Amino acid sequence: MYFGSDNQSGASDAVFAALAQANQGISAAYGDDEWTQQAVRAIQTTFDSPAEVFFVSTGTAANALALACMSSPWQIILCHAQAHILNDELTAPEFFTGGARMIGLDAGREKLSLETLSQYLSQGSAHPPHNAEPAVLSLTQVTESGQVYSIEELAALCAVAHQHGLTVHMDGARFANAVAGLNCHPAAISWQAGVDVLSLGATKNGALSAEAIVFFNRPLAANLVPLRKRSGHLVSKGRWLGAQFSAWLNDGHWLELAAHANRMATLLEQGMAACPASQVIWPVAANEVFAILPSPVIEQLRAQGAVFYQWPRHFVPSHFNLSEHDEVVRLVTSFRTSEADVTTFLGHLNAAERG
Amino acid sequence: MYFGSDNQSGASDAVFAALAQANQGISAAYGDDEWTQQAVRAIQTTFDSPAEVFFVSTGTAANALALACMSSPWQIILCHAQAHILNDELTAPEFFTGGARMIGLDAGREKLSLETLSQYLSQGSAHPPHNAEPAVLSLTQVTESGQVYSIEELAALCAVAHQHGLTVHMDGARFANAVAGLNCHPAAISWQAGVDVLSLGATKNGALSAEAIVFFNRPLAANLVPLRKRSGHLVSKGRWLGAQFSAWLNDGHWLELAAHANRMATLLEQGMAACPASQVIWPVAANEVFAILPSPVIEQLRAQGAVFYQWPRHFVPSHFNLSEHDEVVRLVTSFRTSEADVTTFLGHLNAAERG
Amino acid sequence: MYFGSDNQSGASDAVFAALAQANQGISAAYGDDEWTQQAVRAIQTTFDSPAEVFFVSTGTAANALALACMSSPWQIILCHAQAHILNDELTAPEFFTGGARMIGLDAGREKLSLETLSQYLSQGSAHPPHNAEPAVLSLTQVTESGQVYSIEELAALCAVAHQHGLTVHMDGARFANAVAGLNCHPAAISWQAGVDVLSLGATKNGALSAEAIVFFNRPLAANLVPLRKRSGHLVSKGRWLGAQFSAWLNDGHWLELAAHANRMATLLEQGMAACPASQVIWPVAANEVFAILPSPVIEQLRAQGAVFYQWPRHFVPSHFNLSEHDEVVRLVTSFRTSEADVTTFLGHLNAAERG
Amino acid sequence: MYFGSDNQSGASDAVFAALAQANQGISAAYGDDEWTQQAVRAIQTTFDSPAEVFFVSTGTAANALALACMSSPWQIILCHAQAHILNDELTAPEFFTGGARMIGLDAGREKLSLETLSQYLSQGSAHPPHNAEPAVLSLTQVTESGQVYSIEELAALCAVAHQHGLTVHMDGARFANAVAGLNCHPAAISWQAGVDVLSLGATKNGALSAEAIVFFNRPLAANLVPLRKRSGHLVSKGRWLGAQFSAWLNDGHWLELAAHANRMATLLEQGMAACPASQVIWPVAANEVFAILPSPVIEQLRAQGAVFYQWPRHFVPSHFNLSEHDEVVRLVTSFRTSEADVTTFLGHLNAAERG
Incomplete structure (x- = not known):
């Protein structure tokens, strides 16, 4: 992942x-x-x-x-x-x-x-x-x-x-x-x-x-x-x-590779939008998903082997009202991302306790 | 001036x-x-x-x-x-x-x-x-x-x-x-x-x-x-x-020279605050006066020989609501500025037509 | 070549x-x-x-x-x-x-x-x-x-x-x-x-x-x-x-690759030293041979497909007394240079007319 | 001086x-x-x-x-x-x-x-x-x-x-x-x-x-x-x-000032050329004199208040054969140099012991 x-x-x-x-x-x-x-x-x-x-x-x-x-x-x-x-x-x-x-x-x-x-x-x-x-x-x-x-x-x-x-x-x-x-x-x-x-x-x-x-x-x-x-x-x-x-x-x-990566990002977005623990910040337009997640969820995902970056909180639009317990994450897909990767990640996300 | x-x-x-x-x-x-x-x-x-x-x-x-x-x-x-x-x-x-x-x-x-x-x-x-x-x-x-x-x-x-x-x-x-x-x-x-x-x-x-x-x-x-x-x-x-x-x-x-310049700026400020045509932006703390003046007033002052710079409008705090006919000016005094310079300037300011 | x-x-x-x-x-x-x-x-x-x-x-x-x-x-x-x-x-x-x-x-x-x-x-x-x-x-x-x-x-x-x-x-x-x-x-x-x-x-x-x-x-x-x-x-x-x-x-x-390149340069040097048309400038110590060749010889070698650079004449020690018709060449060997490349090159060199 | x-x-x-x-x-x-x-x-x-x-x-x-x-x-x-x-x-x-x-x-x-x-x-x-x-x-x-x-x-x-x-x-x-x-x-x-x-x-x-x-x-x-x-x-x-x-x-x-400085340099040159202790390196063409002096002479001149720089020995043409006891000096004249300065300097030079 x-x-x-x-x-x-x-x-x-x-x-x-x-x-x-x-x-x-x-x-x-x-x-x-x-x-x-x-x-x-x-x-x-x-x-x-x-x-x-x-x-x-x-x-x-x-x-x-x-x-x-x-x-x-x-x-x-x-x-x-x-x-x-x-x-x-x-x-x-x-x-x-x-x-x-x-x-x-x-x-x-x-x-x-x-x-x-x-x-x-x-x-x-x-x-x-x-x-x-x-x-x-x-x-x-x-x-x-x-x-x-x-x-x-x-x-x-x-x-x-x-x-x-x-x-x-x-x-x-x-x-x-x-x-x-x-x-x-x-x-x-x-x-x-x-x-x-x-x-x-x-x-x-x-x-x-x-x-x-x-x-x-x-x-x-x-x-x-x-x-x-x-x-x-x-x-x-x-x-x-x-x-x-x-x-x-x-x-x-080049466009096949990119289209695949984009599709994987859309899959991720759809799954995350459906999950109460996560809040997608901007609609996916390419191969990146930005979302707000509670810190405990982030920890659990990482414990399961998910790799992703946290993103600066000050880049998030002010109407999102980030709480102290929330963090921003960026998920990037590539031509090598598989549907299985996405499914596994979403499974862990849905299973995570919000703390 | x-x-x-x-x-x-x-x-x-x-x-x-x-x-x-x-x-x-x-x-x-x-x-x-x-x-x-x-x-x-x-x-x-x-x-x-x-x-x-x-x-x-x-x-x-x-x-x-x-x-x-x-x-x-x-x-x-x-x-x-x-x-x-x-x-x-x-x-x-x-x-x-x-x-x-x-x-x-x-x-x-x-x-x-x-x-x-x-x-x-x-x-x-x-x-x-x-x-x-x-x-x-x-x-x-x-x-x-x-x-x-x-x-x-x-x-x-x-x-x-x-x-x-x-x-x-x-x-x-x-x-x-x-x-x-x-x-x-x-x-x-x-x-x-x-x-x-x-x-x-x-x-x-x-x-x-x-x-x-x-x-x-x-x-x-x-x-x-x-x-x-x-x-x-x-x-x-x-x-x-x-x-x-x-x-x-x-x-x-050095401090005598500076104090004189500062005094001349305060004199200017006082005179300009008393004049309906001008609006002082920030209280004078040293040797510079920033003020809002109608464009016609600025032209008349320059015609009388007054030398000063206009200042970028976007530096003015938003609550001043600059009109299209207003401009911002900066007046700087120095050790060579005389009370006569200030008095003359204020005289022209008070005499100017607001257009 | x-x-x-x-x-x-x-x-x-x-x-x-x-x-x-x-x-x-x-x-x-x-x-x-x-x-x-x-x-x-x-x-x-x-x-x-x-x-x-x-x-x-x-x-x-x-x-x-x-x-x-x-x-x-x-x-x-x-x-x-x-x-x-x-x-x-x-x-x-x-x-x-x-x-x-x-x-x-x-x-x-x-x-x-x-x-x-x-x-x-x-x-x-x-x-x-x-x-x-x-x-x-x-x-x-x-x-x-x-x-x-x-x-x-x-x-x-x-x-x-x-x-x-x-x-x-x-x-x-x-x-x-x-x-x-x-x-x-x-x-x-x-x-x-x-x-x-x-x-x-x-x-x-x-x-x-x-x-x-x-x-x-x-x-x-x-x-x-x-x-x-x-x-x-x-x-x-x-x-x-x-x-x-x-x-x-x-x-x-890395040293096998280098040793091969060096050997090929030595082979080149030996062949060129034995050929009256060419004059080797410095003894070969690694994988480069510098030599003086008459311009017509250079042209013939290139016509046969040999690739090499000419070198600035002013880098040659003064006791070599370059004539107008001479030029300096640099030959570099690599791990891919074959003995056949060297032999072919020397054959063309020996066959070249000095003009 | x-x-x-x-x-x-x-x-x-x-x-x-x-x-x-x-x-x-x-x-x-x-x-x-x-x-x-x-x-x-x-x-x-x-x-x-x-x-x-x-x-x-x-x-x-x-x-x-x-x-x-x-x-x-x-x-x-x-x-x-x-x-x-x-x-x-x-x-x-x-x-x-x-x-x-x-x-x-x-x-x-x-x-x-x-x-x-x-x-x-x-x-x-x-x-x-x-x-x-x-x-x-x-x-x-x-x-x-x-x-x-x-x-x-x-x-x-x-x-x-x-x-x-x-x-x-x-x-x-x-x-x-x-x-x-x-x-x-x-x-x-x-x-x-x-x-x-x-x-x-x-x-x-x-x-x-x-x-x-x-x-x-x-x-x-x-x-x-x-x-x-x-x-x-x-x-x-x-x-x-x-x-x-x-x-x-x-x-x-500007040219009067320069001509005066040049004249003073020529006076210096003439005096130094006539003195056995010093050897002028290049003929004076402007307002600088370069000369070879024995180290003890340099010390005596400085003790008398003469101010000048030593110059890098490797800038001297090789035919001068500088000895170990020689040094190179540069003397520069200006619009303020007086004939008295020059005369005094030459007097000290002629009086100096070559060591």
Whole structure:
């Protein structure tokens, strides 16, 4: 019963088989190999875009390199207050950008709202060169609360950002789960909605370690090559990144993996909603369930071998009125989560004493 | 009628005379001169502390160097949402610290409250090494709203910060005005209240350009010398910084200058409170008046030669209900402001048509 | 006939099999998994040292993170003028250290000499805080010229460095080839000789992508964890790094791979020395051959499918008197190089017309 | 007898009088004042160029900001091995540029030679993105050895740099002494020779603290304003920088001050050349004398109150054959050096026992 994170699963069989094949023989290093080129084309085809594409090993690197390409060291990067780039990547954005400032908005909501963004961008306190100005909006799809921005929400947020001269980055560590959840074309929630640069993550959804930085707005990629090299993120045996991405995108494999994970999360949600001990916070839109559980229940579940994280209480909307005895938990499903895992977990949940 | 900023005045006569004297002859460079040493002793005596003291030319340098001595590049610096280090120094703190993160709290208040700080520090979302942790609390005395923290408020804020392992910096660009306003010993609102490092500004209150970084917590100064040098802030003719500070602190000169500025602000406040066209936002505690004025009044005052800044509307407490026709203004007095300036200004204010 | 680089080969069968096994099931992320712990112990056992060990994906990251742990931003890192960290990692050391300075010594030799190092360290031009001071000596074993420092050479260089207060880093991208070449214990050319921190590379010698930073001097590791995280080098699925290293070190596998590569280089050297068209520059000590060839010969070899790099002419010792028609080539062998590759290459070389 | 450095003198009477005048009244802050504007025009007129001009307080800031405008963090800045930016500004260039690399050439000569520069730039080891590429050539005029590049030498160096795509920076901390020494137009050894950006120093030659960054190549100034602000080098009371520069350039004052200093150095040189105890190393071209003296002579001179620095022995050309008992000294004259100072010094020198 592992619901700790989707990065606790390994690679899917198809992805791993591709790695095995790519491992044969000798090939050019540093991305000058056929697997890398094939993966670039696979992403261009998948997104129906002549994007510039670069591969790295970690999501933090993908996000931080993208942001460093999009901002000057004296500018501001806006994001949601719960964004991974703000709360889970130490100060990688500051490091890669040379000291740009991160500002998190809408702490009390599960998504960044158009109202908040518009108000922030129009507050007009600028007196250059004394104050920093926003240059980038970074959105997370799927959000840290497991929510998914609709096509319309994205388009509206990007439009406001562009009106004020910002470019838009998307942290797509769980982008596949969003596409599967919305059942839309990948372009619809990326470049067609106004996203300039996408961090496309495969690691959480079936790869060993493979992330792509996709520049739909190609001039923004101007400095990517030196930035990637000097940050130690140009791998010598580039083929293993390319091979993973090619297999992952091949024939809809990535969306099958994501759809399975999403289905497991919905099963969990349904079971938890039916259980008096648990209170689901936000409706499941992808592969994450957030719920309020009494502490004794959490202890019993863990004693039975369930693995999951507790979540900061201050991220919960105030109308939930958390008691002292309640805690917030996050359950994440992956392509490896089985129905049996879910059923077993729900059985333990229903059997738990509320204390 | 210059109320734009206290940095629009030059040096006081006494300070300038000291410069003239120091300019004679030849002396050792880079701070190895008698004026610098004398100024260090003057600060130690004034604060009744064996502090480590260093001089620089600008307030931004003093603040950013202090913060760089107090934090690692992967840590957080907390401050008030209106703090100068956050809004008026571009991204100097990020540059000097190598990418530490600035977080502004209590946007809706004129001071940082104990409640907000305590809540932030105890929210407990830490999961190292993924999230950045706060290392420094930076307080501004006088605040950007012209308010002054009481001795008790400072002691409480510093105590909470220290309990959570933070050290405390104070941006004292107008520290003299706070001492004059509270009529207290300088130590009472610095090291005795728990401040570890003080940026002590003379520039805004009678010097040409002279700021001191005062390390009451002396081990924190360990890296100041190389950081100052590589940031270009070790001046060769150090005597002119030392000479200014010695004269400024000599025989209470600094507090006389500050007390005069404060008196002029109080005169302004009284006159504006009595005028139906204007609404004073916060009670004057030092040398700044913040008020709401109808736009036509502002135009008429400027036409008469009055110089002052408009202030961001979103910094005004919500219960003031600003109308579309209102604007916020900031009036700053200095040691050079005369009663005649104030009287003239108030005359024009009372004569203005509200439109 | 691939002699371009040892990073053009994939993973060995044993290493890849370990990856396949580690890919099963679900395990803790970010290095809290059994494979990572096992790999740490394997390195400690191999080196007979309670070293602190951390894993990353690239050699540039391993080197730059090690150097960032060993120096302040205002200090100097000394290395050989041909060092990889100086010539092949863009400005990664400067980026990770926050601006420390790289100085390359002994441009005209194939190794750093004790004389040059001693002279540099004793030249005594220090006038702090104006000049930067050396803090780290970085040695490369195997060197960029394919040479190997003897145990005695290393001990002498480290001793001089330590006498002057420097710590010693070793770039061991081809450390395995050095151990195999010297037929010594790994400790003898690392901590026993005085090396404080080793970048131990597996990627060039049988792994897909796996590098370890080994802190024999453990207090130097104090900042490694935040530095690795904020540079995006903490991989989520840490098991694939651990699994590679465990398998690589298991039962002498790494040294068998290296010894094979070295043997192939020796075969090449012998054949080339016997051929009038080519002139071997330095005796082979590991898995690299450097030779002077007439340009027409190079063209013919490439037309036959041989892959290798040309090398900067100014790295060749002056007594070789390169003619205009000569070029320098580097041939690198790996665990995948076969005797047939070598024989075929030598056949083409002997058949080539010198033009 | 102060020959320690020209930064040990204060401001000239004319410069200080201008400061006194500028100190009156109230004026706009941050460079939006009439003195600053007047100084910009004075520099444009003096150089006969519509250059972009910015003021800072220190030479290190001027140099580092200029270099940060001219290079990316992954590029190389070339300079002479004895350059101030390399040996006397800690790692300010690395800090301001975000980690660009400094490379010093021609350690054994007193100037950078065309041969060395040409050879370096054409060595052709580039294999992007792995190696850093040179972007800037920084020349020092007057050099650290007190030598002056001729117009022809400068033009040739700049031409080679430009051919290879580099831009040229000049560290002109003693630019006035070079103009006075060559008796040429300031444009002839700056933009007409190919210099793109000049750090023009007044501090060493009659100002209290005033340096200008002069962008003849104006697009290079694009990032100067934010870089200056976030490094804490935008002074609030900008008028005192402007006032100094205006007075300094007014009516040839700067060149009179420099010519006096140069004359004093020539007097020193003549006297020292005639004294058997001392050996002048390079002919005096500006306001610095470098000489070899026996250690006992140095001690006797210091006992008599003479102030000067010893210089690194390894900077002396090898044909001088320094004995163990010899030391190298640097004597610097300034606008405040009197003939009496020189005569007294020479008297003590001639009277000293060689030991």
